[in-house]
Amino acid sequence: MRNAGRALVLAGFVILSTGQAALGWIPVGGGEKPKLEIETRFMFWGDDSGKDLVPAGTPPQTEDVQDFFIRRARFLARYSPTETLELYLQAGQDNWGAKVATDDSGLKIKDFFVNWRVRNSFQTVAGQFKVPFLRNNLESGFNQLLVDRPSVSSIRPAREGSRDVGVMAWGDAGGWQYRAALFDGSDQEDLNTGSSPRGSGRVAWNWWTREKGLGYTGTSIGQQRVLQIGVQGDVQSDRLDPADSTGFTTAQRDYGAWAVDLYLDPSGHAAEGVTPLRADVCDLGALPEAEIDAGVDGA
Numbered sequence: 662m663r664n665a666g667r668a669l670v671l672a673g674f675v676i677l678s679t680g681q682a683a684l685g686w687i688p689v690g691g692g693e694k695p696k697l698e699i700e701t702r703f704m705f706w707g708d709d710s711g712k713d714l715v716p717a718g719t720p721p722q723t724e725d726v727q728d729f730f731i732r733r734a735r736f737l738a739r740y741s742p743t744e745t746l747e748l749y750l751q752a753g754q755d756n757w758g759a760k761v762a763t764d765d766s767g768l769k770i771k772d773f774f775v776n777w778r779v780r781n782s783f784q785t786v787a788g789q790f791k792v793p794f795l796r797n798n799l800e801s802g803f804n805q806l807l808v809d810r811p812s813v814s815s816i817r818p819a820r821e822g823s824r825d826v827g828v829m830a831w832g833d834a835g836g837w838q839y840r841a842a843l844f845d846g847s848d849q850e851d852l853n854t855g856s857s858p859r860g861s862g863r864v865a866w867n868w869w870t871r872e873k874g875l876g877y878t879g880t881s882i883g884q885q886r887v888l889q890i891g892v893q894g895d896v897q898s899d900r901l902d903p904a905d906s907t908g909f910t911t912a913q914r915d916y917g918a919w920a921v922d923l924y925l926d927p928s929g930h931a932a933e934g935v936t937p938l939r940a941d942v943c944d945l946g947a948l949p950e951a952e953i954d955a956g957v958d959g960a
Contacts, residue, residue: 686739697740702753702803704733708761716763730759733802735771747776771824781873782832789826791876793840793863794895795941796922798823800879825859831875836867846897857898865891880926880937887926894919919944 688695707729712722735753742748751772756762774788791799827844844859868888881887899913920943927937 694741696742697738700737702733702735702737703731704803706730706732706759710761715761719760726761728760730762731755731757732759732762745778747778749774749776776875780832782834783830784832785828785830786875787828789824790829791824792844792859792861792895793829793831793842794861794893794918795920795943796865796877796889796891796924797939797941800877802879827859833871833873836871838865838867838872839863847900857900859895859897859900861893861895863891863893865889881928884928885926886928887924889924891922891924892920893922 686698686700689697689699708726710726710728712725715722715726731754733753733755734757735751738750740748749772750770752768752770754765754768756764758764770789772788772790774786774790776784776786778784793799825844825847827842829840829842831840832838839862841862842860844861846857846859866889869886872887872889894917896915896917898915900916901911901913920941922942923938923940925938
C-alpha cells in the first residue's frame, strides 16, 4: 500500500486526428459513410510527488520524485460492415517510462468487441470491454480533468482491471440507460482451480444531456450540461484476488459490490468556472468460501 504523501500531477495531452475536433475519427476509403475509421491518441504527464508514492517493486527513493512519462498511447479502429454491426479495437501502451506508475509490459489490447444494434433500446456487445460498474470506470481518460476519476473503482472487488471478457445487453430509452453483463470472470484462466462467471449491471437516468453511447467521454469541459444518477452491482463467486489483504490472496471468496453514483457537470454559460461534481456510495463485501459454506452472512 502506498504511503500518504504530497503529490502534484501536471498533465497535458495531444489528440492526433484530422486537425478538426478533438477525438476525431479518420475515415479510410471513400463514400459519405466509410466502413473503416481509425484514430490515434497521446497523453503526456509530468509528475512531482513524494518519495513514498511509487509502485511496489520500485527501489526505495531517497528524495521526492520528478517524473515525465507517456501516460497513454493508443491506436483505435472501428469497422462497420452494416448499419447494425460494428467491430471495435483499441490497443496501446500506458505509463511508458514511468517511475510513479507501473508500465505496461508492451502493446496490449484494451478493447476488442463487436456490437450489434437491433435498436437504440436493445443492443448486444461481445468481446473484451469495460465492466459496467461505476460511471467513472466507463469514462474515457482522454476527456477527464485530473480529479475526474476517483480511486473508488480501484478498491472494488475483482480490482485487477477495469475490463473483462464477456457479453452484455445494453441500450437507452429517453433518459434511461441500462447494462447487464456476464463475464468470464477475473483471472479465471490463470489462477483459479475452479471456474465461476462474473455478473455486473448498471441502470442510470440522465437529466439535461442524454448520453447514448456504450461509454462516456468524461468531463465535457464546458460543452454539455450533464446530471446522472446510477445504481449498479458487481458479483463473482469463488474469486481469487492477488491484490487482496495479506492472508487472503489465495483464498476462494465470494465477492459482491453495489453502488449508487451521482455525476453533475453544470457546464454552460451560466456555470462557467464550475468544477464537475461526483459522488460515489459503495458497499463492498467478501468472505472466505469456508465461512460462507458455514452459513456466515457476507457484508
